[in-house]
Amino acid sequence: MSAGGIARLAGIAALLAFAVAFPLVFTNPAVTTDAFDTLIFLAWAAAWNSFSGYSGYLSLGHAVFFGSGAYFTAVATIDWKLTGSQVFWLLPLAGLLGAAIAVPFGLFALRVRRHTFVVITIAVFFIFQLTAYNLAVTGGTSGLLAPVINFASATYNNPFYYIALGIAVGTVAISWLIRRSRFGLQLRAIRDDEDRARGLGVRAMRVKLSAFVFSAVPVAMVGGLWWYFTAIVDPSSGFDPLNDVAIALMAFLGGLGTVWGPVLGALLIEPSYLYFQQQVASGYIFWMLYGALFLVVILVLPRGIIPTAAEQIGNWRDRRRGRAAAAAHAPAVTTGADRAKELA
Amino acid sequence: MAQFLQAVADGILGGAVYALMAAGLTLIFGVMDIINIAQGILVILAAYLSYVLSVHLHIDPLLGLFITVPAMFALGVAIEWAFMRRLRGRERVAMSLLVSYAVAVIIEGALYQAFGSTPVGYLPRYAVKSLYIHGFNLPYIYLIGFGLAAAALAAIYLMLYRTKFGRSIRATMQDRVAARLVGINVDRVAALTFGIGVAVTAAGGMVFGATNTFNPDSGYDLISRLLSIVILGGLGSIAGALVAALFMVTAEEIVNIWQPTWATAVYYAVLVIVLLIRPTGLLGKREARAQ
Numbered sequence: 001m002s003a004g005g006i007a008r009l010a011g012i013a014a015l016l017a018f019a020v021a022f023p024l025v026f027t028n029p030a031v032t033t034d035a036f037d038t039l040i041f042l043a044w045a046a047a048w049n050s051f052s053g054y055s056g057y058l059s060l061g062h063a064v065f066f067g068s069g070a071y072f073t074a075v076a077t078i079d080w081k082l083t084g085s086q087v088f089w090l091l092p093l094a095g096l097l098g099a100a101i102a103v104p105f106g107l108f109a110l111r112v113r114r115h116t117f118v119v120i121t122i123a124v125f126f127i128f129q130l131t132a133y134n135l136a137v138t139g140g141t142s143g144l145l146a147p148v149i150n151f152a153s154a155t156y157n158n159p160f161y162y163i164a165l166g167i168a169v170g171t172v173a174i175s176w177l178i179r180r181s182r183f184g185l186q187l188r189a190i191r192d193d194e195d196r197a198r199g200l201g202v203r204a205m206r207v208k209l210s211a212f213v214f215s216a217v218p219v220a221m222v223g224g225l226w227w228y229f230t231a232i233v234d235p236s237s238g239f240d241p242l243n244d245v246a247i248a249l250m251a252f253l254g255g256l257g258t259v260w261g262p263v264l265g266a267l268l269i270e271p272s273y274l275y276f277q278q279q280v281a282s283g284y285i286f287w288m289l290y291g292a293l294f295l296v297v298i299l300v301l302p303r304g305i306i307p308t309a310a311e312q313i314g315n316w317r318d319r320r321r322g323r324a325a326a327a328a329h330a331p332a333v334t335t336g337a338d339r340a341k342e343l344a
Numbered sequence: 345m346a347q348f349l350q351a352v353a354d355g356i357l358g359g360a361v362y363a364l365m366a367a368g369l370t371l372i373f374g375v376m377d378i379i380n381i382a383q384g385i386l387v388i389l390a391a392y393l394s395y396v397l398s399v400h401l402h403i404d405p406l407l408g409l410f411i412t413v414p415a416m417f418a419l420g421v422a423i424e425w426a427f428m429r430r431l432r433g434r435e436r437v438a439m440s441l442l443v444s445y446a447v448a449v450i451i452e453g454a455l456y457q458a459f460g461s462t463p464v465g466y467l468p469r470y471a472v473k474s475l476y477i478h479g480f481n482l483p484y485i486y487l488i489g490f491g492l493a494a495a496a497l498a499a500i501y502l503m504l505y506r507t508k509f510g511r512s513i514r515a516t517m518q519d520r521v522a523a524r525l526v527g528i529n530v531d532r533v534a535a536l537t538f539g540i541g542v543a544v545t546a547a548g549g550m551v552f553g554a555t556n557t558f559n560p561d562s563g564y565d566l567i568s569r570l571l572s573i574v575i576l577g578g579l580g581s582i583a584g585a586l587v588a589a590l591f592m593v594t595a596e597e598i599v600n601i602w603q604p605t606w607a608t609a610v611y612y613a614v615l616v617i618v619l620l621i622r623p624t625g626l627l628g629k630r631e632a633r634a635q
Contacts (some may be wrong), residue, residue, distance in 0.1 A: 058438040108616065112623045114437055115379050115579060119571045120619065123612045126568050130612075134605050241564065245445050252442065256435060287453030294446035298439050299430055 016169070023161050032157040036229060038270040039164035040222045043171045044243075045250040045262035050175040051215035052248070053257035054184060055208055056191030057110065060244045061121030064128045065216040067238035068101055069094040069223030074144035074233055075137060083147060087228050088163060091221045098220025099213050106212040110205060113194070122241075129239035143234030146227060160229045164222065171218040176259045178211070187211055191257070246273075253297050255304030264305060347601055350480060355594025357486040358555075360493035363589035365548035365566075366573040367500060367582050368541035374517040374580035375537040378428055378440040382448040384567025386542055389451055390416055390549025391558055392459060398466045405468055405550050406488070412546040420542025423447060424535045448563065455560035465557035489551035496547050497586065500540070504582075513537055517580065565608075572611040576618055578628020587626060 023032045044066065052059050073090050076082070082090070109120045132138045151159065178184040186207045189197035198204050227233045247262075250269050255261030273290070280286040301308060369383045380386075390412055397408035427447065431439045467485065475482045504510040515523040516533045524530045552558065552566070573592055577584025592611055600607040618626065 056434075058441065060441070108620065112619060115373070115441075116575055116619075116623070116625075118437075118441060119379070119575045120615075122568065123572055123575075123615050127609060127612045127616075130606075130609050242449075245442065248438070248442055252435075252439075256438075284453045284456040287456070288450050291446040291449035291453065294449070295427060295443060298443055298446070299427065302431070302433060302435070302439060 019165055019169075020162075023155075023158050027154070029157055032161055034271060034274045036157060036161050036164055037274060038266060039161065039168045040226055041247065041250065041270045042263055042266035043164065043168040043218050043222050045247045045266045046168065046171045046175050047215045047218040048247050049251045049256065049258075049262040050171070050178055051211045053251055053262070054178065054187040054191065055211055056257075057113070057208065057212075058118050058248065059121045059212075059215075060118055060241070060248070061105075061109075061125040062215070062219050062247065063239050063241065063244050064105065064125050065098040065101065065219040066223035066226070066243065067128060067132065067233070067235075069098055069220030070227035070233040070238045071132065071138055071144065072097050072220075073224030074146065074227050077146065077228070078144065084149060084151070085159060088159070088225075091163070091167075091224050094224035095217040095221040098216040098223075101220075102213040102216035103209070106209045110208045110212065125239060125241065125244070129235050132235035132239060138235070141234060143232055143238075144227075146231040149228075160225065163225055167218055167221050167225070172259065172263060174214070178214075179259050183207065183210070188257070249294055249297060252304055253301065255306035255308075258304070258306045261304050261306045346479060348598065351597040351601055352594055353480055353482065354486070355597040356590055357482070357490045358597070359590035359593035360490045360497075361548055361551045362569065362573060362593055363586045364493040364496050364544050366570050366577070366585040366589050367497060368544035368548075369570055370574045370577065370580055370582055370585045371500070371513075372538055372541035373574065375513060376424075376428065376440075376534050377437070378431075379444070379571070379579075380538075380541065381441055381444040381567060382423070382451065383542075383545065383570055384565075385448040385451045385455075385560070385563035386416065386419075386545040387549040387552055387566050388558055388560060388563045389419075389455065390546045391553030392455060392464075392549075393546070394550045394553050395464055395466050398468065399464075405466065405554060409546060409550060412550065413543050416546040416549075417539040417543035420539040421535050423542070424538035428538065429531065429534070448567075452560045452563060459560070461559050461561065463557040463559045465553065467554050483555075485551070485554050489555065492547050492551060496544055497582075500544075500582070503540075509533075509536070569608075569611055572615045576615050576625055578625030581625070581627040584625060584627030 022035055026032065026035070044062070048059065048062050051057065069091075072094050073087065076090050076093070077087050105124055109117055109124065112120060133140060138144065149156075178187070186197065186202045189200070189202055190204055190208060194204055223238070227238075230237075246269070250265030251262040252265070253261075253269060254263065254265030276289065277283075277286055280289065365383065365387055369380060372378060372380050393412045393415065394405045394408050397403040397411065398405045403411075427443050428440060431443065433439075473484050475484060475487065502510075504513060512523065512528045512533050515526070515528055516530055516537075520530055523533075556562070569592070573588045574585050576592065577586070577588035592614060595614060596607050596610045599610050
């Protein structure tokens, strides 16, 4: 293994060790609550990116899976009278439900491209929200409450934190595997030129749909977990359009279509979002700041931190190598852009 | 039956206003390949402007259009110049959606800050009355809105097909690069088109504000309807937006007779069904499918 590979593995191991030790070091419930929120969004952003980032199909409807997971877990918990940690066993089922919803949703929405696809995902999102408002089983506007949990108060947040961490790590790992696989190459071929990819023998619909269905699973699971932790889901919080856009912003800030971009974006945005929300007195001024942050990210860093940084590092190395090469009277061959592609 | 015909009449009168707002959206898309998510909140902003003019400054909302239309036009040009023009590269589609969403969030926050979340409304005195023809009840404000929308749509049509500027807009819609090559200032066309697309929200917002009570949150409901309309009509097609708006609003009014809770779902249901059969929308062109 190359030196870079070992360094990368060591970095990942250190990050994981930090994440595992986090609730043991910072025992303040307010801090672990924010950390839990961050992990929820991290898993969501990584899952979203493994479909939207790789395939170029921008979905603004993944809250459908989040809300469905939350409502499913809520209804099942209440109907089967589950208590305590029993509820966590529902999460895989919530994931399956997300996949089951994603199949017809994807079969229909993936027939169209670009803006039309985006708007279709928004439309499906609103159908789900409206349904949650109007059905009897979802409790209408008042939503569904979780039963009281009798966990010890000092470590109350920990089970939630570790399950969220497990889902997040699993999602990033699978995203990494997809990125390296033939399947990931097919997805990126679709992103670059779908018609040409089809011409080259990529079964576009099957590939897109698989990625879409996979990306729904973790989102539905964290939806269920989020309901149990927050103890309530109603149509406006379960199906929140702002979440869909926040996820996209996280992926854009870190680097859309890279494995670590959404992770970095979620780690930067969600804690600062929570921090500012608690600091700024007026919620509305906070909104305006949030919108302004959005504009700055997209206008200043349109390609995201990781691809931009990779290009800068590549350029810097080239200059150094270029000087060495000039001394040896040999031309430098790679450019910064080439390096960025290798690293991304 | 009378109820049904009344619903159709309401749908056509109300649909014309939606057609106008959707025409702005689809015009912007045609020229710039951008969907302006902020269109919904811009309508609400215009409604608040009319509200301030009529309630606080006692200027008739119809006369107020002489102030709100130029104001919204200037705002549109400014948004295009400050943000939309700067988007480049492969992810331009996604970025334009996020940028216009961010603009919407900022405007929404500003409106909440200025006006709070209590729904407001205003209705000019002459507009409270209704016209009764053969048992139909046609409120004056709906007739005014219909007339305003029809006039604005006619003006947009004339501008597009009878003026030199309109020809440069259509050329830019067809092929941006070729338009630049024959000497059209594409950046200027884009800025003015965005301005016009936003200026129509002044008229739309005035009528919306006079026929509904609204708060800053109403922008979401509006934009989801408008998006359904332009997609159904076929992105970039003004005639399509017109047909789709009349159809959708009428369908909603009819369903509203016996199923008020699900009336809004009509938009999405119709959209889903039509796109299953015709992925480009009613009057959309083939190009809409290129990724």
